[in-house]
Amino acid sequence: MSTTTNVLMLIPAPLRRYTGGEAKVTASGATVAELIANLDSAYPGIRDRIVESDGQIRRFVNVFVNGNNVRKLDGAETAIKDGDEVGIVPAMAGGCR
């Protein structure tokens, strides 16, 4: 599988403790899953905050590629191309039950 480079990743505030405070980092990978794995090599621990142990994106996390939620695409297997912008977004939810 070819490796994609120059993907800009937008890191939400709660995960910036892993990136030394950086809100934007670059990563490489041909899919969202690869990107996140490579991100974890640079910033250990961040992967587990984004995906489950089986590689699926966590229930209360959304991942956007160029403004499109990957849940509506191919999830963690969504393909990435050079120049894409990938955002990690923590979800907010709850209820009184």
Next chain:
Amino acid sequence: MRSLRLPAAMRDEIYAHGQEEFPRECMGMIGGIDGELVDLYRMVNTSQIDKAYADDPVENIDVGERMDERGQTPLVIYHSNPGAEAYFSPTDEQAAREGIWGPIVYIVASIKPGEAPYMKAFVIPDEDAPVESVEITIVS
């Protein structure tokens, strides 16, 4: 007990938001700098079911960008319990534990018709720690 200094205007804004959305839950965030609460961001509740709240991730991104532009970090997530007491429900706790907000403060406001609203605040200080109450101090 941990404490939160909440400006009176933000307290009133949360109550107003909860009353406007009644009988649905309202939701939003407060961004701050160095632990001081600066701006309140109302958000749209997209939950398809009553007695629950869920964000619109696109709006969530927008709010995050606005906080970044202002040098703020998210310090509070608030929501209302319409027709119910202010408490951190099992649903709230599960979402908080499965979510990735870390030790953010959750404000829950009780909104009941004909009764004075009130609020409580909670935090999960560490991943494996129990839910703790946070003392709210209203400041001008």
